[in-house]
Amino acid sequence: MTKPPPQCVHCGQDWVRRYRRKDCGQVFFMCPECESLWLDEADVHDGTDLYLSEFLLTGDSAADWAAIEPCAGPTP
Ligand SMILES: [Zn+2]
Numbered sequence: 001m002t003k004p005p006p007q008c009v010h011c012g013q014d015w016v017r018r019y020r021r022k023d024c025g026q027v028f029f030m031c032p033e034c035e036s037l038w039l040d041e042a043d044v045h046d047g048t049d050l051y052l053s054e055f056l057l058t059g060d061s062a063a064d065w066a067a068i069e070p071c072a073g074p075t076p
Contacts, residue, residue, distance in 0.1 A: 006044050010036045016044045020071035021056075027071055028055070035064075 005015035008031035
């Protein structure tokens with residue numbers, strides 16, 4: 001039985017999913033609704049101070065989303 005993904009502790013509107021940076025392949029965890037981001041899956045049940053824009057620093061929301069892709073794998 002697969003464990004459901006954890007609900008975002010910030011907005012409660014979506015589930016935290018696994019993503020990957022296209023440039024370096026780094027895997028991270030993010031809520032697609034509010035763009036809260038966690039680098040360690042062990043931390044997704046706690047709050048985070050990191051957001052997608054601060055993580056990628058492209059300065060452009062569309063560029064941020066173009067730089068990442070959903071990544072298959074076990075849920076956090
Ligand atoms: Zn959220």
